[in-house]
Amino acid sequence: MKRVFSGVQPTGNIHIGNYLGALKQFVELQNDQECLYCIVDLHSITLPQDPKELRSHTLDVAALYWAVGIDPKKSIIFVQSDVPGHSELAWILTCNAYTGELSRMTQFKDKSRGQESAPAGLFTYPILMAADILLYDTDIVPVGNDQKQHIELCRDIAIRVNNKHKGTFTVPDGRFLKEGARVMALDEPDKKMSKSAENAFSRISLLDDDNKIKKSIMRATTDSDGIIKYNPSEKSGISNLLTIYSAFTGVSIESLEKKYDGCGYGDFKKDLVEAAVTALKPIREQFNEIRHSQELIDALKNGAERANAISEKTMKRVKENFGLGI
């Protein structure tokens, strides 16, 4: 069995892009691998957060993990700041990373652009991410393509430390999503669907009600030729809707093209609304059932205990190898 680790930041608006691109994959992996799924609250404070909202979003993501099918009996679900090893290892890795490699990270460049002075945590963000991964001797990290550079950096740091102190870390592999798993914004299908886009109809959030789902899909940008064909470069709108339809139903894009040959966008969209509503309803119901339950808190406490037990072993080895402590 391989060990799998991934994390999602506790921000609101978890959308079908996060679900189809990441969470669904998390669920599939838990059946034959040992999985740890973390809510990375320490990462989210690289930008200012309201304390009440942060805690509420942390519990939202935990409940969503559970509601989409991540089973806390099979997988370890926990909150990053509940395991002190993340911050502790991050410092040790900070001393083994170079400012040059950190300044090349495109996410840092994007997020700090236009700011006169960026928080140092935004700069060292990828080191904390490397610590998350290396702390558990992780073999596989399922993430979106946007995280490729961070995974490479994590591998570089692990190899660098292993060259100095043999056998310290397991060097992980990223498991990246296929291009088709990228869900684009409904209003601007040339951009990725995002949590932060101003137009709420640009995304379908996992907790949207049926009416909002319907409106978002019916308003989605298409083109004027009225042909239901997958061609992301020339027909990005309808191609994105085909991707979403296929991901929700398991029906291949080819079969969908055949089924809707000669039909108009209106009919296609109506059916897609039906498919999305059917897929999201049980998630929303499960979420509402557990979000404010003691069971959720207990699952997170239990997850943190199990994660701590693994991380303490790694930290012991790391400190031993570096000559830290007595």
Ligand code: AMP
């Ligand atoms: P984030 O929204 O950046 O916290 O991402 C959480 C996870 O969802 C990461 O693995 C991302 O790569 C993935 N993700 C985010 N947006 C999309 C999208 N539009 N399509 C597919 N996957 C996405």
Ligand code: TRP
């Ligand atoms: N940086 C990741 C993102 O924005 C979240 C994350 C933090 C993560 N630590 C991780 C993902 C460790 C995988 C493994 O999506």
